Amino acid sequence: MSFFEQNWETMPQDQLRELQFKKFKMQARHVYGSPFFKKRFDEAGFHPDDLRAWEDIKKVPFTYKTDLRDNYPTGLLSGKWDDVVRIHMTSGTTGVPTPMVYTKNDLDVWRRCMARNFIAGGLQKGDVVQQAHGLGLFTGGFGFHYGLEHVGAKVIPTGAGGSDRQLRLMQEWGTTVFTGTPSYAAYMAEFALERGIDPVKDLKLRLGFHGGEPCSDELRERIDNRLGYRAHGGGMRRCYGLTEMGGPISMDCEAVTGIHIWADHYLVEVLDPETLDDVVPGKPGELVMSNLSFEAMPILRYRTGDKVVVSFDTCACGRTHPRITGFVGRVDDMILVSGTNIFPSQVEYVLLKHPELSENWRLIVGEEKGLHTLKAEIEPAAGAQIDERFVANLEKELHSNLEKKCAVEIKPVGTLPRFEGKAVRVVDQRN
């Protein structure tokens, strides 16, 4: 088992907690210098000097996604504008973008977090990496790129898409590591096979670092097998991150027992969204994160809206930092169907358990006589025969998992859309 910064990664938990509190206090004082946080803190009757013991962290007011959007572009800046060297933001397809700006030191922290993740996931100096997360305004591509270089891997910055070229480069350069969204990884496996290239026999892919969207265990399992990661002695690692915390920052390690979040840079709380109390360890709750190290735009107590299970126990790999061990769903992805909350990941979980079905599916949300309807459209796996009984059983299974009726329609192979970036799984046809 290798480490990038072993002393930090295996720091005893009591020392980590002490360090976190010290850094949290400094960060609270730092952000209090910005008009936004001064107003927010003052209104809540909180002053950074009130942070005397760990429990006082709970007195610090939350920050929300709307705060970053409402104060776009630089309203949440706490550092000096002169020190900013990079600007990223979400695509803002649903409205105003969510911005994040970085100083040189911020980029260094980010790069080192990613380097830790890659080494923890099994990356070695000498690996040839095709980096297929989008390079652009989105944080993913650059976060991956600089972290990979920092480890000493050979990076081919393809960005997303161009599957013909991706496949050719994999053969020409003997690519050992592939990155990009899980949907794109699944598509690449299908694309290669269609062109007569079997990734297990004809390619050398050993590791996949895939993020940008939730990925069920079932999908990870399929990618592991189809792209040959497992056959070549490695595996797929999931990645989690968010623009508000700087971008992609956490990943699975080789033990694959959860996604590590670096506690010396990020404070993790898991709260009951109703009572705002800490949940009992092992129970799902809303992930609330504080950035302890950034200078330019650090956010404290950010309500991510993501429903997760976190383990604070030391991992089998020896790292002492918390891990996301269960991902229930992103609130942004949640759909309200006649009063029932549905996460697309729940649908994927049921569908991909069946080897007769492919990874190409989508969920149609419709409306009939004022009632909301659900229909899962999915293509069969190559060569699979699907009869009416199978469909009827699948509908029953979806009903019991979603607590909502969901029709199933088997579509001919090749008729549903494929994705090179984030997949769009939900088509909402309601008025």
Ligand SMILES: [Zn+2]
């Ligand atoms: Zn681990």
